[in-house]
């Protein structure tokens with residue numbers, strides 16, 4: 641298992657001094673065999689970092705090491721073809737004039753120097769078929785790419801990236817072109833295939849649901865640095881700051897005053913995760929921590945201003961008495977309240993406090 645270490649990586653495009661830094665001393669550590677996601681808004685530098693790790697770009701400063709070997713750093717630049725890094729690009733990555741099997745075998749040409757040509761060919765055929773089976777496409781080798789669905793094409797692209805046995809696989813928004821019904825299934829297949837090989841993986845995405853549901857570790861990138869790197873659960877429950885909280889999910893933010901390990905807020909006195917000295921701060925809750933109850937049985941009351949129905953659940957916006965900003969409450973899809981209704985609001989679980 642091969643870990644990936646990125647330390648102090650900076651990059652500015654253009655030769656003029658003072659060009660803005662797209663990456664600004666970025667650090668990231670991905671343990672061997674784990675699946676990490678780089679999550680951030682458009683233009684925050686995710687693809688730039690991926691291209692530096694792949695070797696297509698040189699960083700201005702910092703180092704990239706894989707399995708303890710420096711691939712990029714002061715005076716060192718291992719060329720892309722010698723990095724043992726597989727790449728799964730965005731849609732349209734397959735050679736349209738080659739069969740599925742020849743697409744997958746493409747990465748294997750030039751391997752196995754010194755062996756007989758026939759043995760090479762047999763070995764390549766076996767390896768290609770094994771990779772296609774791994775991604776659930778055994779027997780599809782003779783098809784042409786245009787005879788496959790979008791999801792199948794992306795799985796072939798993964799098989800091609802995995803065929804040479806890379807130590808690290810980089811996935812650049814590989815699910816973008818797939819419709820949402822197909823995405824979840826393809827994501828799960830790709831994750832399972834990667835786990836079966838033991839390769840370390842780094843996925844670039846701007847889709848928070850994709851990152852949270854697919855990765856073991858999510859690194860949120862902001863202004864050229866990692867704002868927080870944590871497991872999906874830790875990131876969602878204990879975001880480092882309100883920006884990260886809002887980027888990885890819906891957030892309810894309220895002013896609060898801390899005393900004796902709890903915060904006094906317009907929604908009542910709320911227990912806090914972690915220890916906090918007396919202070920004023922911003923209290924964070926997730927909409928599913930709020931519940932609508934009969935007004936007489938709640939510490940906080942308000943008026944429903946909006947109901948937005950999503951099928952499996954619904955989001956109810958409530959203007960709470962004494963609170964300047966309305967709060968969102970996630971309820972079951974069988975929602976019965978309507979705009980204008982008076983309601984009580986209660987909170988379950990602990991809140992997170994930000995200074």
Ligand SMILES: Nc1ncnc2c1ncn2[C@@H]1O[C@H](COP(=O)(O)OP(=O)(O)OP(=O)(O)O)[C@@H](O)[C@H]1O
Pocket residue numbers: 653654662680681682683684685686687688689846
């Ligand atoms: N070759 C280039 N020359 C100059 N500027 C570039 C170049 N490539 C990217 N940039 C700029 O660098 C910044 C980061 O781009 P990058 O593609 O790394 O972001 P990203 O996070 O991957 O965005 P997206 O999610 O939209 O793909 C952007 O402001 C972009 O305009």
